[in-house]
Amino acid sequence: MSESTLPKAYDAASVESRWYALWEERGYFAPSNTHPDAPPYCIMIPPPNVTGSLHMGHAFQDTIMDALIRQRRMRGGPVLWQTGTDHAGIATQMVVERQLEAEGSSRHDLGRALFLERVWKWKGESGGTIVRQLRRLGASCDWSRERFTMDPELSHAVREAFVRLYNEGLIYRGKRLVNWDPVLLTAVSDLEVISEEERGFLWHLRYPWAEGDGYVVVATTRPETMLGDVAVAVHPDDERHAHLVGRELILPLTGRRIPVIADTHVDPAFGTGCVKITPAHDFNDHEVGARHGLPVINIFTPNARINDQAPEPYRGLDRFVARQKVVEDLKDAGLLERIDDHKLMIPRGDRTKAVLEPYLTDQWFVKAAPLAEEAIRAVEDGRIRFIPGNWDKTYFEWMRNIQDWCISRQIWWGHRIPVWYGPDGHPFVCNCEEMVYEMAAEHYGQIVKLTRDPDVLDTWFSSALWPFATLGWPKKTPELARYYPTDVLVTGFDIIFFWVARMIMMGLKFTGEVPFREVYITGLVRDADGNKMSKSKGNILDPLDLIDGIDLESLVEKRTRDMMQPQLAAKVAAATRAEFPQGIPAFGTDALRFAMAALAVQGRDIKLDLARVEGYRNFCNKLWNAARFVLMNVEGHALAGPVAPRTLPDRWILSRLQKVIAAMDAAMERYRFDEAAAALHRFLWGEFCDWYLEMVKPVLYDDGLAETDKNHTRRVMVTVLDSSLRLLHPLMPFITEELWQKVAPLIGRGGATLMRAPWPVVEAGFEDETLEAEAEFVMALVTAVRNVRGEMDIPPGRRLPVLASGEPEALAILRRHEGLIAVLARLEGWSELTGEIPEGAATAVLPGMRIFIPLAGIIDPAVEIARLEKTLQKLETDLTRVTGKLSNAGFLANAKPEVVAGEQAKAREFTEKRQVLEDALARMRRLGGVA
Known part of the structure; x- marks a missing residue:
């Protein structure tokens, strides 16, 4: 084993900043044309406010979107994640008005034209905060297509939509009550x-x-x-x-x-x-x-x-x-x-x-009911599917009782309503200001002075056009033809009415197609105790603070900065100091993203416990160290050729790999990101790192084994790690890219970026259920010996003898793999039990086998008696629970036959184990002289 070319420690900050800059610089986020005939895939980002900054809800939703995009990108075909920001009419105007107020001025002092110049200036200087933060999160949006709802092309689309709706009688002006x-x-x-x-x-x-x-x-x-x-x-x-x-x-x-x-x-x-x-x-x-x-x-x-x-x-x-x-x-x-x-x-x-x-005032309204009819049918007939499915009831309830939509706002920043009034108040509605004067001249028979409506459109009006306006509508662009309808919308339940429903109505109205085929509704991100995060509670967590870390005093200052009540600020400061006495350490982007995915149970809010995030930072370190181990054992060796597993560990891990590929595909297809994360974590940490890399050491370190034989195992190690990194990439893009660049070239799979490497596919030839069961038996046996060693506090270096009795099939497995088992369990050897069980032998029960470890002279009998009594007590609890079910007439009548059979099998297994433990306890008591 040689020193790896991979550094000993994983430095998340340097890896993340370096790779993101390269990805963006090289245009990897843009749709690829390498598979022009493959079906396109498109997600529209819910455009964040230009005044906004990244919060935990953004981090959650954008992690999910990015995972979907990265997986689809690796599966081939043109993939577009359309990004951009919303002009946020009221919020942005307030930001600039506060600046003017601090200067002793106001928008009325400037006048409309100069005020709008000031807003555009602010947008150019300070309006890009959230898009920079999205990059820090690893969001692989196509930034070359970034859109802003006030861009000239989108403004044209907004005016066009208004004019068409007005001409059809679906927009009108009237005096009605509004929220004022x-x-x-x-x-x-x-x-x-x-x-x-x-x-x-x-x-x-x-x-x-x-x-x-x-x-x-x-x-x-x-x-x-x-x-x-x-x-x-x-x-x-x-x-x-x-x-x-x-x-x-x-x-x-x-x-x-x-x-x-x-x-x-x-x-x-x-x-x-x-x-x-x-x-x-x-x-x-x-x-x-x-x-x-x-x-x-x-x-x-x-x-x-x-x-x-x-x-x-x-x-x-x-x-x-x-x-x-x-x-x-x-x-x-x-x-x-x-x-x-x-x-x-x-x-x-x-x-x-x-x-x-x-407040009763003149406003512009959209007649929503006629637009809602087809939008309701689109969900009823399955053209649009809500996930989880129960959200369609919420959608139907609102849509079937929909009220007319007030679309005018009495502010200056936004899309000016394209209506001009003649001297007698006659309205002229037009997409083009130059043409409106021609319309008025024709109407009056002479050139007249026109007055434009002072109002702007509700921000949600332009946002409702987002899925198709960003693709070039009303022009028939290639992008519109290729990517519309989009595939999935990822959003929160709180804007089903205000955005989702309106996008569906507008999309059907202006394109004849639904804007997206599926709507994945996320829950809220709450704190570890399940409380909603809010400034007033002082429990907000900034995702960037979790990624990069923050010291205690800076965290306290951030949480109390805008609090007007000194008592509340003091309370929040004290609570923050108690919860984070050392501040928040840097967890890195990948750890936060994986935590978001792991907690994304459909239909539930997320309780963000930082212990989980820390656990996934440890997962990153575990993966890094595993990759170093692999590289130290394979670099410099010839690994060309097909994968040809020969040993039990190699054949087992390849079979397990096929299972995790299938599980990952199924989970992502069903938007079960929690299941995807669990499957990957279980495979990489529990099976690949903790078991497989231990099981291959006897092969790698056997000086008597030919290098050609070792290379078979080396090839499997690298192949499995390569596939695992590709599977993990959608959830942990940075560490996987860094490691893949080292690992993939060793088997001839290298490329410019993991982002465009092929997605792993199941290879049926490697699946072997019988072999997996055999490997699981070996691991269970090793675990049983290790448990005895740990519970008895037997030094890990001391080799133990083992006696075994059981069914021929189980004993045959032990014989076939006795060398591997001896290394992993540190045995001095084993033999089949032919006589009486030695007094004081520790006992373990495996499927089809019992093993006995003579402990006379090795352990304190009193300690083993305590262990057996504790194990027996737990077993009695389990047996009581199962027998209680089986004696319940209601359970027997209502449960499926296979469920009843499963409980009966448990009862038999627990009864057998109880007898074995009672016998072992009796022997240990005799050895210790206990009555």
Whole structure:
């Protein structure tokens, strides 16, 4: 054995940075044309926000996507992972506005044109953070095709989609309620609403009758909105209030008359069963008002102050100041019944944290229901499949009750709505600004001045076009023809409605094809205790910190940086110091990626325990050391020619390799990344490293064996390691590339990159179930001896005798492989038991065989007695469990016959083992003089 050319220690940081730079520089991420007739494969990256940075959710999803892409790339055919970023209208505008605020300026000071120049400047300087971080994760996206949703080509596609939908009557402008952010002064999507339970109050207010004495009591959580009430509603089946329907009330503080109506929306159990109806400030009330033809009175300005529709004393007041005054005035008037503590869901903007208001305003909408019909059918008929399958129910529930989609936003950064208005307000909709003036001149008979709509489109509108717009639509490009429809979308459940469903609708509408054939829905990445990661909890983990490491003080500073509450910051700092007293060590990219895959159980959230990540860093080191061992024993030897295994270990490991190739193929096909990782880890660590490389040492170190015979084993070692590295590459791209470059050339398989090496295929000639069973028997026998040695604290260098009795087939295996077993178990020899079992012999039971290790003069009988008693106690527990099942009439009636047979076989096996252990315990007690 010579010194390996591979360094003794694995340096993840240097290997990862070096290989990624080479991969990208040499264009390996672009689709290969080496198999032009092979079916293409394409994944569209969910475009991260240009303002964003890598978080654990990104790391999880991008690991999965990259694994799929790398495996498909190795299987041949053109493979495209289309990448890019989203312009993130609101988020990006806020970033630049904060910069201006720090400079003592604002976007209004600059004006729209200069402000947009400033945003583009920021994007060029600071907008690439997340794409740099994705590279650190090893994401093999085709960066030469990177797209940005505000690129000229994509902007053209967005305008084209708007114009086509408008011309078909599927886009319209109307006055409707929207989620309104009074700080940003824009409508926001449902996805940008964070609703959390908060402590509040339930005010019970008295509304007097217009005719006669008395009043009704209504309950509300927002008393200031009563200034816009237009009715009080009761449930039509509520006998308590049936006689009130049709009468009129005086709305307090305003003097307006409002009717009592009956509507099924009312919950009779809420408050008094009488509910105020404010159509301009509540989504449900708006629907009630529409059903009853009620007026709509908006009492808020865009910044949530009271407008002129309310009485004079309240005009101009902030909504919460107005709330306080309304309550005080009602109390003074004797119209405040009582105030109860009440928990309620408060909607806040995810960016500003301001309480959002349902606000009546003119907006642009897409008629979603007509588009949803074909999108529903596409999932029903299997053109699109959700994984796990239960998510289709969520999809159907939303799609079958879909509401029109508000697509306009009152900000400046984004795709400007392609609508211009003439002097009389007539709209002109066009993809090209130059052409719109020609349209207007034709309409008016002269050149006129036009005013463009000030709004921009919802970011989700452009994102809905992502799968085909990035491929060149509306042009019929070769890329669109080749890669669309795409194969799989990997995304989180939280955007099924906001993105997935809309991509399906838009894809079917504009291309006639589904945008993707499968949708793999991931869970959330949680902390080790199962808590959702959030800044407020201070439990966020940065994937780059796990890759590169971070010291304690930097970690504390990062977690508490933006916390406004000193007490919370102190609590988070203390918890961080307790959890990570030494900071977080560098685990490397491959270890993190493998942990993500290993934890990716379908339908479940991930609990990210750093002990698992550390374990897979150890796995990297184990693999590195195994490769060094192989290289030290094969470098410099002639290994050309076919693989021709001759020994049990060689034939066994090649058979096991075929099983892991098949298991890997099946797991990846079913998106069971956890099973793929488990199969690889079990094979490489447990079988290749721990067993096979030990079993080949007698061959490699036998001075009497010819080199040609040794080379057969060397060839198998390198072949199996080569195939294993190729199998592991999708999950651990860096270490596998580094090792493969050393290993593959030894058997003539080298190449420029492992990324484009062929994916391993099952070779049926190497599979041998009988031989695998024989090898497993050998390993079980060696393990049994090692267990006795370990439990008895017998020095590893001391060779032990073994006596064996059993079935002829089992004894024959022992004879065939006695040399290998003697080396692995450190035996001085073995013989078949012909007489009485020696007193004090340690006993082990194997399938078809019992072995006895005479321990007189070697061990302390008391220690062996304790071991046997402990083993017997565990066996009794197992036997009780099995016999309990078999005595359960329900189990026998409902279980499958093969399951019952399996339990019966266990019962027989446990009973036999119990007898053997009891006999061994009796002998050991006699040896130790114990009664």
